[in-house]
Amino acid sequence: MSSNLDKPRLSRTHAFDLLKQMIRIRRFEDKCAELYTQEKIRGFLHLYDGEEAVAVGVIPVLEKRDRIVATYREHGHALVRGVPMTTVLAEMYGKQEGCSRGRGGSMHLFDRATNFYGGNAIVGGGLPLAVGLGLADHMREEDIVTACFFGDGAVAEGEFHESLNLAALWGLPILFVCENNLYAMGTALAISESETDIQRKAACYRIASEAVDGMDVVAVEAAARRGVRSVRETGKPYFLECHTYRLRAHSMFDAQLYRDKAEIETWRHKEPIVRFRQWVEVNHMIHPEELERIDAEVAAEIAEAVIFAEAGTWEPIEHLTRFTYAEQAA
Amino acid sequence: MLQSTVHADMIELTYRDAVREAIREALRRDKRVFLMGEDVGRYGGCYAVSKGLLAEFGPERIRDTPLSESGFTGAGIGAAMAGMRPIVELMTVNFSLLALDQILNTAATVRHMSGNQFGVPLVIRMATGAGRQLAAQHSHSLEGWYAHIPGVKVLAPATLEDARGMLWTALQDPDPVLIFENVMLYNMTGRIAVNSGPINIDKAAIRRAGRDISLITYGGSLWKTLEAATALAAENIEAEVIDLRSLRPLDDATIITSVSKTRRAVIIDEGWRSGSLAAEVSTRLVEQAFWELDAPIGRVCSEEVPIPYPRHLENAAIPQASKIIAAAKAALGRA
Numbered sequence: 152m153s154s155n156l157d158k159p160r161l162s163r164t165h166a167f168d169l170l171k172q173m174i175r176i177r178r179f180e181d182k183c184a185e186l187y188t189q190e191k192i193r194g195f196l197h198l199y200d201g202e203e204a205v206a207v208g209v210i211p212v213l214e215k216r217d218r219i220v221a222t223y224r225e226h227g228h229a230l231v232r233g234v235p236m237t238t239v240l241a242e243m244y245g246k247q248e249g250c251s252r253g254r255g256g257s258m259h260l261f262d263r264a265t266n267f268y269g270g271n272a273i274v275g276g277g278l279p280l281a282v283g284l285g286l287a288d289h290m291r292e293e294d295i296v297t298a299c300f301f302g303d304g305a306v307a308e309g310e311f312h313e314s315l316n317l318a319a320l321w322g323l324p325i326l327f328v329c330e331n332n333l334y335a336m337g338t339a340l341a342i343s344e345s346e347t348d349i350q351r352k353a354a355c356y357r358i359a360s361e362a363v364d365g366m367d368v369v370a371v372e373a374a375a376r377r378g379v380r381s382v383r384e385t386g387k388p389y390f391l392e393c394h395t396y397r398l399r400a401h402s403m404f405d406a407q408l409y410r411d412k413a414e415i416e417t418w419r420h421k422e423p424i425v426r427f428r429q430w431v432e433v434n435h436m437i438h439p440e441e442l443e444r445i446d447a448e449v450a451a452e453i454a455e456a457v458i459f460a461e462a463g464t465w466e467p468i469e470h471l472t473r474f475t476y477a478e479q480a481a
Numbered sequence: 482m483l484q485s486t487v488h489a490d491m492i493e494l495t496y497r498d499a500v501r502e503a504i505r506e507a508l509r510r511d512k513r514v515f516l517m518g519e520d521v522g523r524y525g526g527c528y529a530v531s532k533g534l535l536a537e538f539g540p541e542r543i544r545d546t547p548l549s550e551s552g553f554t555g556a557g558i559g560a561a562m563a564g565m566r567p568i569v570e571l572m573t574v575n576f577s578l579l580a581l582d583q584i585l586n587t588a589a590t591v592r593h594m595s596g597n598q599f600g601v602p603l604v605i606r607m608a609t610g611a612g613r614q615l616a617a618q619h620s621h622s623l624e625g626w627y628a629h630i631p632g633v634k635v636l637a638p639a640t641l642e643d644a645r646g647m648l649w650t651a652l653q654d655p656d657p658v659l660i661f662e663n664v665m666l667y668n669m670t671g672r673i674a675v676n677s678g679p680i681n682i683d684k685a686a687i688r689r690a691g692r693d694i695s696l697i698t699y700g701g702s703l704w705k706t707l708e709a710a711t712a713l714a715a716e717n718i719e720a721e722v723i724d725l726r727s728l729r730p731l732d733d734a735t736i737i738t739s740v741s742k743t744r745r746a747v748i749i750d751e752g753w754r755s756g757s758l759a760a761e762v763s764t765r766l767v768e769q770a771f772w773e774l775d776a777p778i779g780r781v782c783s784e785e786v787p788i789p790y791p792r793h794l795e796n797a798a799i800p801q802a803s804k805i806i807a808a809a810k811a812a813l814g815r816a
Contacts, residue, residue, distance in 0.1 A: 218563075252596025261595035268562065269595060273586045279552045280587060283559020283567075290515070290541060290565065310582070313552025320547070474597040475631045477655035 161369065166436045168211075169368050171445045173203040173424045176227040178449050179236065180399075182457070183226065183243065183257075187403050191460075192243045194256050195272075197224040201366075201398035204423035205330050206231045208371025209298060209391070212379050218266040218284050218297040220277040222330075223258035225270040228300060234262040236452055237459035246463025252474075253466055274335070275308030277301060278327075282314045285323035289386065296382045298326045304335025306352065307343050318388040319356040325388045326378050327353065330365065332397040337409035353390035365393030366423045398422060489674035497667040499641045499677075500530050500606075503648035504568065506678075508538050511566055514652060515542040517553055518570030527572050528608055528667050554580035554605065558588050558657075561603040566652050571607035574623045574661065588657040589632030603657045604648065610663040610701045610751055611799050617787035620795070622751040624661040624700070625758030628728040634658045635728040636682055637700040639666065641673045643726060646680030658682070661728075663701030663751075685732040687739065691719035694809050695739040697762055698749035699725040702800050706749050709805035720809060728758055733765055740770050745812045747779035749800050754782035779808040 180198040187196050199206070206227040210219065221228045229239050234250050242249025243257045251261045258272040268284065271277035281299035288295040305311050306329065318325050329349055333340050340347050353360035359381055363374040371393055378389040396418040400407050407415075431437045494502070507514045516531060522545040525532035535543040546553040550571060557569040571577040577584070588601045611620035628635045636651065636658060638644045644662070651658035688703060689710050698706045703724050710720040721739050725731065740746045746766055750759035759780045766778055781800045788798055810816045 247596075249596075251594060251598070254596050255594045259594050261598050263595075263598040268559075268599070269591070271587075273582060276555070276582060276586060279555020279583055280559040280562070282552065283556035283561070284563045285559075286556050287560040287563035287565045290560075310551050310555065313547070313549035314555070316547060317549060317552050317556060474593050476634075477592065477597075477600055 161436070163436050166431045167441060167445070169207055169372070170424070170427055170431060170437065171449070172207040172211075172231055173368065173427065174445055175449045175452070176203045176206070176230055177424055178453055179226060179230060179456075182453050184399075184403070186243075186457075192257065193245070194258070195223070196243075196257050196403045197401065198399045199224055199227040201418065201422055202330055202332060202395045203227055204368035204371050204427070205300075205328065205365050205393045205395055208368045209326075209328055209375040212372060212375040213296060213298055216266070216295050218268060218295060220268045220281040220284070220297065220299045221260075221270050222274075222277065222301055223270050223272040224302070225260055225300070226257070229260045229262065229267060229270075232262070232265045232267050234260060234265055234267055236456040238262075240456040240460040241463040244460040244463055245465070246460060247466040248459070248463040253463075275301065275305040275310040278305065278310050278314035281325050282317045282323060285318060285325040285388075286321065289321065289323050294383065296324050296326055296379055298328060300328045300330060302335065303329060303331040303333065303340050303349060304343070306349055307335070315353060315356040315358060315388075315390075319358050322387045324382045324386050326375075326382050327358070327388060327390045329390070329392045330395055331392055332395050334397065334401070334410070336401045337405070339409070350390060350392040358388050358390045360390035360392065362392040362394060365395030366421045366426065368423055368427050396421070489676045491672040492675050493670060493672050494641065495667065496641055496644045496662075496669045497528060497530055499644035499673065500648070500662065501532070501534070503645050504531065505534065505537070507568070507649055507652055508534070508542060510649075511652070513564065513566040514568065515544060515565065516568045516570065517544040517546055517557060519546055519548055519572050521545060521570050526570070528664065530667070531570070550576055550579035551583050555583040555587065557603050557605070558583055558591075558601050561601045562591070562599050567603055568648070568652070569603065569605045571605060573619050574607050574609040575618050575621055577605075577607050577623070584627075584633070584657070584659075585630055589630050592656065593632060600655045601657045602652070602655050604651045604660060605657065606660045606662060608664045609661040610665060611783075611788045611795055612665040612701070614790055614792060614795060616790040620788035622700075622783065624659075624728055625750065625752035625761075627659050628758055628761070630729075632656065633729065634682070636660045637726065637728055638662065639700050639703040639724050639726070641669070641671045642677055642680060645673060645677045647682050649679040650682045654682075661700060665701045669704075683727055683730065683732065685726055685735040686724045687721060687735070688724045689720065689722040691721035691743065693719045693743055694745040694747065694812055695721045695723060695736070695743045696747050696749060696805065696809065697723045697725065697736060699728060700751065702749045702751050705800060705802045706805055709802040709809065712802065712806055713809055718809065718813060718815075725762075731762065731765065733769065736762065736766065737770050740766055741773045744773055744775040746774070747781060747805065747808045747812055749781045749805055751783055751799055753785050754780060755785060757782050776812045776814070779812045781805050781808050
């Protein structure tokens with residue numbers, strides 16, 4: 152199954168990029184948490200700490216023409232896909248310069264330019280949408296892959312099963328990416344699923360599937376390459392389960408009563424950024440000054456995003472009802 | 482939009498035929514259009530609307546689905562967002578509740594929530610209404626509920642021309658349009674112009690002109706209301722009958738103009754009375770034509786029960802001509 156085609160070419164540049172993207176997400180989320188406590192960001196805020204290797208491993212494997220459907224924990228996906236950090240943060244401020252005009256906030260980042268079909272805040276709700284995107288591409292015989300991200304919580308939804316069945320039945324070009332962080336909010340997988348081996352569910356629908364260590368960005372990328380290549384070659388869906396872990400609370404309103412501190416500490420030792428950084432250092436794939444460069448570049452990008460979001464403007468209240476329906480072309 | 486011309490040759494057909502012809506025309510005119518739903522292909526449609534289309538257009542465009550209402554409705558949304566023009570058939574309004582998440586949380590929200598980056602040019606058709614003794618899980622009229630939702634448009638074709646003409650216009654709309662076909666209309670036969678085609682979907686229609694009272698209705702109740710109007714005419718009461726046609730948006734101007742003339746109104750709606758579309762129309766009349774009214778507004782709605790199976794109870798549960806006549810007379814002080 153595996154071939155050289157699927158192996159990430161771990162050049163120094165590539166290693167640098169992977170590390171930088173993960174650090175970029177982590178620092179961005181840190182800033183978001185800080186801005187949340189300052190009440191610059193309101194509503195629900197779901198941070199991606201610990202899960203960065205999934206978005207960073209999968210999304211760069213996609214082509215520009217491919218499509219992405221994400222969840223409400225999607226800041227990292229948007230950033231890796233190339234939605235500018237400035238407009239992502241402005242969106243979270245609710246400013247009209249935001250990537251969704253400020254109407255969606257943290258959970259609803261959309262970006263037409265990068266085929267980013269939204270953060271969806273209905274668990275499982277994005278899967279049927281991905282089926283439809285794939286159906287359109289299938290009917291037009293377009294070489295486009297739709298990557299659909301969702302969590303382990305979505306697996307309990309009927310929409311998950313309906314969507315997997317439809318995608319397999321109709322042979323649709325969809326890469327399903329399950330970000331299994333072991334908890335649906337505060338309910339552990341073992342408490343919500345009779346079968347906790349999620350990729351087996353995909354196999355029941357005759358979808359090619361595999362599970363991968365979602366804390367290992369190189370492994371995720373290799374699996375994503377296999378998956379995307381399979382979808383492109385066969386036109387059929389592929390299911391990738393990434394075992395990962397959310398290091399922060401579910402949202403900013405979560406006291407984490409449902410899991411032990413010891414468990415979190417165990418996972419901290421596996422966390423993707425430290426792990427990959429150590430690996431590239433040991434293998435002399437990165438210079439200390441390059442690490443400093445990552446820190447400096449990311450800090451500068453975040454500072455610029457904050458300035459952009461702060462300087463953003465509020466959509467006039469007179470515009471409240473605009474775009475409930477399409478407007479006539481002027 | 483073209484209205485059907487009265488000079489053209491006429492053909493006789495059923496409401497079912499008219500819907501089928503509309504779907505066929507759309508499939509022929511636009512290769513982005515496809516029909517998707519439970520039993521639309523090999524079975525020919527639960528109400529035989531799509532009979533014959535599979536042979537003509539093939540299984541990709543007449544797409545049988547599993548019983549996955551949320552899944553294939555969401556697939557219709559995604560395909561529409563990617564540039565297709567799907568027609569999703571949801572068999573009956575009661576089953577549409579299984580797809581309500583996709584309709585409300587996605588189709589209706591995406592344009593506004595994404596800051597106008599993405600739209601959902603999707604048409605969803607479904608059967609609605611009672612009268613076939615199908616009991617409490619196949620007979621309800623929930624179109625008024627859907628008309629509550631900003632972001633969707635809601636149509637109720639009651640005539641052959643509307644059954645034939647609304648679909649194409651709905652498919653040109655950049656936003657989701659729900660079309661409710663009353664089950665009692667599928668067998669209705671009549672004559673329409675051979676060249677009947679696309680028709681406006683934003684205006685109410687005066688189906689019968691009158692000076693004494695406005696009877697405001699839509700869908701399957703239109704024909705009961707016209708029957709009532711004929712009976713009232715025998716008693717020298719000239720009722721104006723308004724067919725709303727579009728339940729969202731509502732054509733306030735036509736309603737207000739009519740009631741400003743007749744000064745009396747009864748609203749006939751097969752939905753349940755509490756929180757109904759009839760309540761919405763009534764409130765608009767109170768807001769916009771209060772000083773024109775000479776009598777309290779009347780309503781004839783479904784009784785507040787799940788629709789029962791036996792014929793006599795089912796008939797008693799939904800609007801009938803006799804109730805409409807009584808309500809009209811009450812509004813005229815002639816009860």
